[in-house]
Amino acid sequence: MTKRLLFGLMAVGLVWSLSPGAQAAGNPVAGKEKAFPCMGCHGIPTYDNAYPTYPVPKLGGQHAQYIVKALEEYKDGARSFKTMHAQASSLSKQDMEDLAAYFSTYPSGGK
Structure with a gap:
């Protein structure tokens, strides 16, 4: 019985640790403060660099895991x-x- 209980608890712990909600989430308020340098390119709709032209990816509404x-x-x-x-x-x-x-x-309408 003890082995079953221990195994069950380990299995639950493993599943919990792999679930998305268990991973450290970022803080959007802190992220807004840190995003100032990003906004020069990623915060301006339809912005491209002057020369040579590089398309600038849209970050608004992008999945957090992809950005990380x-x-x-x-x-x-x-x-x-x-x-x-x-x-x-x-x-x-x-x-x-x-x-x-x-x-x-x-908002996903912004870059």
Whole structure:
């Protein structure tokens, strides 16, 4: 009986730890404060850089997990874009989660 109970508790713990709600969520209020540098490009609808022209991805309404993954990949060099690498290099995991939480609640009509 004790082994069954222990196994059951371990199984519940494993399922709980893998569920999306159990993972640390970002703080959208903190993300808004940290998003100031991002808004120069990602906050202006239909914005493209002057030369050479780079399309700027829309972040408003984007899934938080996607934003965190993209920032991690820019930081570690898996994605190559010098401007984003420079921006992401100084971000902590919590910073990324906060920014993702903010942009996932930002209106999708904006960049």
